[in-house]
Amino acid sequence: MNSQNVLPSNSNTHHNRNHHYHNLSRSSYNNNSLHSSFKSKSVCQLNCRYCQGVLCRRGMKAILLADTRVELYSTDAAPIGVQLVANDYVTRNCLCQIRDVACLGCGNVVGYHVTQPCEVCMSACNNGHFWMFHNDSVRAKERMDSTGQKPLLWAQLSYHDKASNTYDDECEILCR
Amino acid sequence: MLPTIQLNAYNNTTATKYMDNNNMSLLPVEKLKYNIHAWSSHSASYHPKNIMVNKPQDQSSRWSSNSNNHMQYITIKLDKMSVVKTITFGKYHKVHVCNLKEFKVYGGLSPNNMIELLHSGLKNDCETETFTLKYKSNDIVFPCLYIKIVPLVAWGTNFNFSIWYVELKGHSQQNVVEKIYDDYISYRENEVIRLCLKHFRQRCYLDTFNSLQQLSNIKLEDQLLTDLHTNLVFNGDFDTTEEILYKASERNLFNDYIKECKCIPVWRRITATDKNGNSPYMRGGHQMCIDSELGKIYMFGGWDGSKNLNDFWEYDENLEEWTCLSPDTSKDGGPSPRSCHRIAFDSINKQIYILGYFIESPDPNGTNMENDFWKYDIPSHRWIKLSSNTAANGGPGVIYDHQMVIEPKSQMIYVFGGRTQAKNISEDSYSGLYSYSIKEDKWRLLRSDVNQPENTVQLKSRIGHSMLLNPETNELYIFAGKRYKDFSSERKKNYLSDFYIYRIDDDYVIEVSRNYTMQGGPDAGFTQRATMDIELGELYMLSGLLSDRNSNVDTVKNILWMYNIKKNKWTKIYQNVNFGSEYNNRISDKEPCTRFASQLVYDTKRKVQYLFGGNPGEMSDPCLRLNDFWELKLERPNNNEILRKAKFHIRKQKYKEICNTGDYLQALKFLQTNVSEVVNHNDENESKEFRELTQFLFHTQKSSNTNNNENIQGRNNISASVYKERTELYEFLLKYFPTSMKEPLENLVDLVPMS
Numbered sequence: 001m002n003s004q005n006v007l008p009s010n011s012n013t014h015h016n017r018n019h020h021y022h023n024l025s026r027s028s029y030n031n032n033s034l035h036s037s038f039k040s041k042s043v044c045q046l047n048c049r050y051c052q053g054v055l056c057r058r059g060m061k062a063i064l065l066a067d068t069r070v071e072l073y074s075t076d077a078a079p080i081g082v083q084l085v086a087n088d089y090v091t092r093n094c095l096c097q098i099r100d101v102a103c104l105g106c107g108n109v110v111g112y113h114v115t116q117p118c119e120v121c122m123s124a125c126n127n128g129h130f131w132m133f134h135n136d137s138v139r140a141k142e143r144m145d146s147t148g149q150k151p152l153l154w155a156q157l158s159y160h161d162k163a164s165n166t167y168d169d170e171c172e173i174l175c176r
Numbered sequence: 177m178l179p180t181i182q183l184n185a186y187n188n189t190t191a192t193k194y195m196d197n198n199n200m201s202l203l204p205v206e207k208l209k210y211n212i213h214a215w216s217s218h219s220a221s222y223h224p225k226n227i228m229v230n231k232p233q234d235q236s237s238r239w240s241s242n243s244n245n246h247m248q249y250i251t252i253k254l255d256k257m258s259v260v261k262t263i264t265f266g267k268y269h270k271v272h273v274c275n276l277k278e279f280k281v282y283g284g285l286s287p288n289n290m291i292e293l294l295h296s297g298l299k300n301d302c303e304t305e306t307f308t309l310k311y312k313s314n315d316i317v318f319p320c321l322y323i324k325i326v327p328l329v330a331w332g333t334n335f336n337f338s339i340w341y342v343e344l345k346g347h348s349q350q351n352v353v354e355k356i357y358d359d360y361i362s363y364r365e366n367e368v369i370r371l372c373l374k375h376f377r378q379r380c381y382l383d384t385f386n387s388l389q390q391l392s393n394i395k396l397e398d399q400l401l402t403d404l405h406t407n408l409v410f411n412g413d414f415d416t417t418e419e420i421l422y423k424a425s426e427r428n429l430f431n432d433y434i435k436e437c438k439c440i441p442v443w444r445r446i447t448a449t450d451k452n453g454n455s456p457y458m459r460g461g462h463q464m465c466i467d468s469e470l471g472k473i474y475m476f477g478g479w480d481g482s483k484n485l486n487d488f489w490e491y492d493e494n495l496e497e498w499t500c501l502s503p504d505t506s507k508d509g510g511p512s513p514r515s516c517h518r519i520a521f522d523s524i525n526k527q528i529y530i531l532g533y534f535i536e537s538p539d540p541n542g543t544n545m546e547n548d549f550w551k552y553d554i555p556s557h558r559w560i561k562l563s564s565n566t567a568a569n570g571g572p573g574v575i576y577d578h579q580m581v582i583e584p585k586s587q588m589i590y591v592f593g594g595r596t597q598a599k600n601i602s603e604d605s606y607s608g609l610y611s612y613s614i615k616e617d618k619w620r621l622l623r624s625d626v627n628q629p630e631n632t633v634q635l636k637s638r639i640g641h642s643m644l645l646n647p648e649t650n651e652l653y654i655f656a657g658k659r660y661k662d663f664s665s666e667r668k669k670n671y672l673s674d675f676y677i678y679r680i681d682d683d684y685v686i687e688v689s690r691n692y693t694m695q696g697g698p699d700a701g702f703t704q705r706a707t708m709d710i711e712l713g714e715l716y717m718l719s720g721l722l723s724d725r726n727s728n729v730d731t732v733k734n735i736l737w738m739y740n741i742k743k744n745k746w747t748k749i750y751q752n753v754n755f756g757s758e759y760n761n762r763i764s765d766k767e768p769c770t771r772f773a774s775q776l777v778y779d780t781k782r783k784v785q786y787l788f789g790g791n792p793g794e795m796s797d798p799c800l801r802l803n804d805f806w807e808l809k810l811e812r813p814n815n816n817e818i819l820r821k822a823k824f825h826i827r828k829q830k831y832k833e834i835c836n837t838g839d840y841l842q843a844l845k846f847l848q849t850n851v852s853e854v855v856n857h858n859d860e861n862e863s864k865e866f867r868e869l870t871q872f873l874f875h876t877q878k879s880s881n882t883n884n885n886e887n888i889q890g891r892n893n894i895s896a897s898v899y900k901e902r903t904e905l906y907e908f909l910l911k912y913f914p915t916s917m918k919e920p921l922e923n924l925v926d927l928v929p930m931s
Contacts, residue, residue: 051240106338
């Protein structure tokens with residue numbers, strides 16, 4: 001298995017297959033452009049299944065465009081707990097150039113980054129995420145919103161938070 | 177904490193006593209049991225105890241630090257005090273960014289006092305790697321109870337360090353280790369006393385010195401040097417001092433010092449021809465061998481830029497004359513034209529062996545792939561075809577750029593590496609290590625490239641490397657060359673700078689260095705040419721193609737390196753400063769232009785290297801080959817030069833002491849005659865030092881008077897300042913003597929902790 005861009009996936013087996021031809025070059029990407037099906041998805045914190053280290057706090061459950069049987073997690077910005085390793089490669093699925101990412105804690109490969117998406121994938125419905133995590137390498141936990149009662153949704157995340165993809169990018173700790 | 181006392185200097189008698197431990201190398205090594213003693217940190221479940229089991233399939237079976245700073249370590253405690261000889265690292269079944277690209281291993285009897293045993297790195301692949309550890313220092317074997325592994329760099333920057341599996345091998349048999357321990361402890365005790373003796377004598381506590389010497393019955397130095405010290409420092413008898421040095425030179429005691437001196441390369445172009453005025457044509461990839469006894473060089477084959485050659489030449493060193501033995505050996509029942517073959521000379525039977533060649537264009541039927549093996553009998557001028565198919569006889573296939581050496585006494589030939597050329601064989605098929613018994617006409621495969629004994633140092637095959645045979649120890653020295661990386665899917669070029677010793681007697685591989693470039697040695701390269709002088713214990717290497725770190729293009733440089741076998745030390749002797757055709761033309765008569773694929777042979781009797789031809793690597797003319805012939809001598813200072821220099825320093829001291837007496841007239845006379853005659857006036861520094869000596873003629877007597885009052889304990893009324901000056905001179909003269917004879921190099925005062 002491998003590769004490339006992803007469709008959003010609902011937590012059940014029902015996959016959203018609405019086609020969605022939007023220009024997803026990263027510079028023009030913004031939160032408003034997210035298709036409504038993405039906006040309603042919950043935000044996950046992803047931990048490494050091997051060393052439990054935090055990999056990413058903006059995870060989204062998704063399925064692979066090229067092979068919809070494959071479930072994985074994706075995110076929209078360089079995650080905090082991983083680093084690119086080795087060289088770019090392509091898989092049988094499509095022409096996307098991808099490169100593995102490894103967990104900074106244990107060094108195990110936990111996903112990949114699409115360094116150069118191919119046209120086919122770009123023209124298909126996708127969530128615009130270029131960082132993917134393998135299902136069997138991560139543990140996901142839904143994040144809660146400020147009330148602590150409801151799951152945090154992607155619609156509530158602002159694009160600007162991407163830069164501050166840190167451990168405490170939301171005010172969980174209150175001075176009270 | 178006091179710094180560790182260096183294990184070196186020792187005197188003759190005791191050194192041989194400890195040498196007995198060498199017998200240990202014949203004992204079989206065993207796997208050593210250990211426990212984890214201490215560690216810097218670990219992350220998640222990657223506890224250090226995981227390194228005790230080898231589970232390459234399990235990502236969690238490893239130690240992983242929780243930081244990648246330089247404070248990380250694991251300390252292992254052995255079950256029993258042992259002599260630790262090898263360390264083996266197991267790895268994950270896939271590449272892993274946490275593998276150690278660089279690490280150090282320390283060992284010792286306590287965790288606080290360890291010495292470095294290894295500095296190396298692991299490849300980022302899934303293959304288990306074994307390294308030899310330092311277990312003796314200048315013939316003193318030392319036992320260890322603790323081993324500390326210190327990661328320095330991981331393959332992925334920013335990642336933590338992981339060690340998957342560690343296995344240690346060595347000796348833990350109680351009787352063996354106890355003996356080694358006792359020897360080691362008594363060696364250290366002796367050294368401490370010798371350091372004290374040196375200190376007391378240096379500081380002129382002579383009563384203490386004498387009583388310590390009597391009580392301990394330990395000698396500070398060889399009697400000859402004690403005599404030298406007595407005469408020079410106590411008696412101020414400068415004539416006898418000179419006499420002792422003269423006798424020392426007659427006993428060749430300065431040889432160690434001479435070897436250590438930087439040698440100066442002297443090139444001479446030889447313009448010899450045969451009786452008809454002809455000389456060998458230009459070529460590269462040819463072969464030469466030398467008969468040092470008779471002073472004859474033989475040259476066969478090569479590539480002239482457009483075709484293979486099979487002319488056969490002999491050069492007479494005494495007459496400086498070439499003779500063409502055969503313009504075409506195939507017409508005389510000998511081998512066909514070829515290049516990239518190897519030849520070896522049997523100095524006892526005066527026979528030359530020829531094996532291998534490069535196949536230009538393999539024909540699909542394989543008809544031009546004869547694995548032939550030839551012998552040329554010099555006395556009868558006869559070619560003998562030993563085999564038409566060495567592979568069928570259990571030997572190597574058609575190989576090129578391999579190495580072949582001969583051990584004349586046992587009549588054994590050793591062939592290692594080279595690329596095997598055959599139908600349906602990939603380009604990466606390297607030939608292993610073979611032996612050929614001349615007497616039995618029998619090939620034997622000693623090591624194949626792919627199949628080697630488990631958890632031992634691997635002897636990876638290669639091409640364009642060097643191999644030399646030490647007939648005294650029956651060891652093969654193998655280094656450098658080229659090999660494609662196994663693991664990576666891309667076929668990256670991989671020039672090597674590693675050094676192995678293969679012990680023929682017990683089929684054992686010692687890794688001397690995995691990367692000598694890192695230790696200040698030559699850059700990784702291939703097609704270098706190497707020779708050896710067993711008497712001096714030195715290897716010489718003329719570099720060929722070097723990999724340039726900054727580009728993909730190979731560079732050709734003429735760099736001559738010397739390697740001291742005993743000290744495991746590389747020294748650069750010579751390098752062409754510039755290269756390029758313009759420069760090459762300008763120097764063509766002074767020194768050889770840059771080249772590779774040349775041939776270098778060494779006359780062990782006359783101590784001269786001979787270089788012929790090669791490929792200048794000229795971009796504009798790729799077919800250009802060379803036919804120049806060079807002699808290279810490495811000049812070092814001789815006994816007379818050393819004696820002269822020593823005398824200069826001795827007489828300088830005598831002169832100063834005459835000045836101290838106030839007899840300036842006599843001092844001046846002594847300076848003008850006795851001192852002047854031993855000065856090398858061509859040496860700018862020495863000449864300046866000599867001229868500056870005149871200042872002592874104008875010293876007022878007062879200062880020397882005040883000094884004279886502080887006479888020192890005991891002997892002959894010497895002033896403290898004179899004693900100090902003479903001691904300094906004595907220590908200066910010591911540099912000419914071998915380490916085994918003299919007082920320890922270290923000083924007791926340097927052991928005082930300053931923290």
